[in-house]
Amino acid sequence: IIVDGLDECADPDAQCEIIEIIAESVREHTTPLCWAIFSRPEPKIQATFFKPTVSPFFGQRSLPISREVDAEIELFLRDGFRDILRRHNLPRSPLSTWPSDDDTRILVAASGGLFIYAGTILLFVDQADSALGPGGLLREVL
Secondary structure, eight states: OEEEOGGGSSOHHHHHHHHHHHHHHHHHTOSOOOOEEEOOOOHHHHHHHTSTTTGGGOOOOOOOOOGGGHHHHHHHHHHHHHHHHHHTTOTTSGGGGOSOHHHHHHHHHHHTTOHHHHHHHHHHHTOTTOTTHHHHHHHHHO
16 A cells, blocks of 8 residues: 655644554554555654654655756656647747746756656646636746
8 A cells, every 4th residue: 555645634643643553553463455655754754653653563765856857857847838838729829939948947946856846837737727828827836
């Protein structure tokens, strides 16, 4: 079972409770499952993993974020924006030079080495039902 984004759960107490329930399940052998939990290292989450009733049942691995992927993120964004222009039937509009190189650099820097950030920007800008259109939505992001 993969639990991704535990830190995004709205209630920090619920985050800890989820970890404790999983640890109890593993400790008591009530479920024949393997667990992988992905989360930012929030203080409450880390404290729960260090509890004596929890820590024996979990290993921890840090996944470093690397800026070495910035060039790939830039390509990903450029391709994504090109697709947005095509889907919105805007290839001959003033937006055809959109987004600017400066805007793209800003977005790559803001992504901080995370494709999920860039992907979320593209999803947001591609909203078909927005009166702002892709250009206006991108301005909102910037």
